[in-house]
Amino acid sequence: MLTTRRPFLADEELGKKDDDHRPQKPSHFWRSSKRWKLPRLRRIILGVAALYMLYLFIGNMPTDLSPAPERFNPAFAESRQRAGMPWSPPAPSPAIPQRDPPPRDDYAPEGSFYYEGSVHFHSLGKTLYRFRKSPGAHGLPASRAVVFAGANLKSISDLLPLACKMANQRANEVHLVLMGRDNVSIEGIQHVNGIDDSDCPIYWHDGRVDYAQWSTDARMERAVASGLAYVQAYLSPQAVITQGESSEEVFFLQGIERKARELGTAHIVLPTATRDIMWISSLDSHSLQAWNDMRIEILIQAPTQSSGSFIRLIRSLKDADYLGSAPGLTIELPHDVDPQLLQFLKTMKWPSDASNKVTLRRRVRHGVLDAAEASLRTAEAFxxxxxxxxxxxxxxxxxxxxxxxxxxxKHTVLKYKYSTNAGQMASDLLGISLELSSSLPASDESVNFPTLDTNRFPGLDEREPMPVSLGQVPNSNAALYFGDKWVEFQSFLSERLAKEVTSSHEKVISERYPAVMEYLLEFMRAKDYYLLYPAARGTQTLATVHSDLFQAPEEYSDESWAKSTKPDNVEDQSN
Structure with a gap:
């Protein structure tokens, strides 16, 4: 019997030790006999169940997890990736996992493209996440991202040389996004095109949707638009560059165009193979952002007599490559028009079926204009x-x-007008000449135009395929004038003519050139503006000025020098 747990009243005279006062421990036999025992069959069943659960756990254990510190601290993972390879993204999977075709429901269209389920991306988020940006004190930092995108493997192969060259310029953060149906790994595309991360430092993103091989065009278009939305959220690209309809899938171009318009992102559709427009690689992201918004209008004043030279000019304009978007053309006709010219204009076809971009303006007033009236007519023409x-x-x-x-x-305007580094140069540029500055339009050869301090214009790039220089002298043979400066010139000319004095004004510009040139020179000197001229180099030719069919400007046609002989110093000028 167990000893009861009660106070022991010890008697010192009995000679008992304190140990006798402690309660006795139950024996081992007692504990064993009292333990509850499971029935043998139940223990066997529970053991089998435990082994089965262990088998399921091991069989479904994920094998593609990143290290634990990176899983619980994304910032640490991002910094680790950037520290190890500053410009190349994490290596993608060696092959795209094979999937069985999705089930075909009763309403699915016939053919191999039938799946119209919801859109899921399995790889896009993994490479985009590292580019997420945290807003600073002044908001999000300005993006330098330029995205090349493609769905057709041939199109991607054509884009790669341009993307690689742009990435090597280090002016932009260049990305390439795959959005097609082809089940080819990124490594496979790199291998076929003979590139690797060392010579082509672009960021690759696999934006191909699940079940792309069986998806309808409508689902693929939704996937492309959705993928571009993710790209915009993480990269904020200044421009998205793709090939055109001749090289790309219709669903891809429609999805990109629609979503880019919604997002306000510039979508540049290349009209030709990239080997013909590799100069795009030297443009930064801000220049490319203005690609579609920049417009050029051509202004020509037709001669009063023989129209042979004018027709030659129009034919050279028709043969030019306008990168898929022909500019507008305005032709100023005199009161008395050459009948041959009218017949030519009646049948003239402007490039790209853009006949609505041709404007003819005939002067109603009869007689010869003076210098001031002719200058106003030129300034008001645009x-x-x-x-x-x-x-x-x-x-x-x-x-x-x-x-x-x-x-x-287009290259020069985008680079020197809209680039991030244009700065002071863009504000001091009046325009861009296509003619060399070797023949200055001075009436006196002793006139010296200012020597240029090119250090003042850090935007000038001596590595250009055709180097450029600056000159404070106008040009009327072939020169582009910026729209904001032209508006400023109109205001200047209005005030200048309102203050015209009767005293003779010393002319600097030769009368072989239109009268507006004299006012343009005054304007440039007053505002300290310059024209960008191409520098002579090899056999490169942009504009050739002929003298065989030369005609003096109408406002100077009755001058004695024009009646006597052929104008002096008029030669074929080419650059």
Whole structure:
């Protein structure tokens, strides 16, 4: 029997030790006999169940998890990735996991493209996440991202040389997003095109939707638009560059165009193979952002007599490459028009079926204009719809242009007007000349135009395929004038003519050139503006000024020098 737990009244005289006062421990036999025992069958069942659960746990254990510190601290993962490889993203999976075709429901369309389920991206978020930006004291930092995107493998192969060259310029953060149906890994695309991360430092993103191989065009278009929304959220690209309809999938272009318009992102559709427009690689992201917004209007004043030189100019304009978007053309006709010219204009076809972009303006007033009236007529012939984006290209009938002149103009305007580094130079530039500055339009050869301090213009790039220089002298043979400066010139000319004095004004510009040139020179000197001129180099030619069919400007046609002999110093000028 167990000893009861009660106070022990000890008697010192009995000689008992204190140990006798402690309660006795139950024996081992007692504990064993009292333990509850499971029935043998139940223990076997529970053991089998435990082993089965352990098997399920091991069989479904994930094998693609990142290290634990990175899973619980995304910032640590991002910094670790950037520290190890500053410009290259984490290596993508060696192959896209194979999936079985999705089930075909009763209402699915016939053919191999039938799936119309919801859109899911399995790889896009993994590479985009590292580019998430935290707002600072002044908001989000300005993005330098330029995204190349494609759905067709041939299109991607064509884009890669341009993307790689742009990335090597280090002016932009260049990304390439795959959005097609082809089940080819990124490594496979790199291998086929002979590139690697060392010579092509672009960021790759797999934006292909799940079940892309069986998706309808409508689902693929939704996937492209959704993928671009994710790209915009993480990268905020200044421009998205794709190939055109001749090289790309219709669903891809429709999805990109629709979503880019909603997001306000510039979508640049390349009209030709990238090997013909590799100069795009030298433009920064801010220049590319203005690609679609920049407009050029061509202004020509037709001669009063023979129209042969004018027709030659129009034909050279028709043969030029306008990168898929022909500029507008305004032709100023005199009161007495050459019948041959009218017949030519009746049948003239402007490029890209843009006949609505041709404007003819015939002067009603009879007689010869004086210098002031002729200058006003030229200044009033153009007014920009958007002074910051619309510019005028003034051409002389004696000029003939090369087929690539528009490439040079667009590249130079984007680079020196809209780039991040344009700065002070953009504000001091009146425009861009296509003609060399070797023949200055001075009436006196002793006139010295100011020597240029190129250190003042850090935006000038001596590594350009065709180097440029600055000159404080106007040009009317072939020169583009910026819209905002042209508006400013109109105000200047209005005030200048209102204050015209009767005293003779010393002319600097030769009368071989339109009268407006004299006022343009005054304007440039008053505002300290410059024209950007191409520098002579090799056999590169943008504009050729012919003298065989030369005609003096109408306002100077009755001058004695024009009646006596052929104008002196008039030669074929080419650059």
């Amino acid at each position: 007014y920009p719809q958007d002074p910051n984006m619309t510019h005028v290209l003034m051409l002389s009938p004696q000029t003939e242009l090369s087929a690539s002149f528009y490439h040079y103009l």
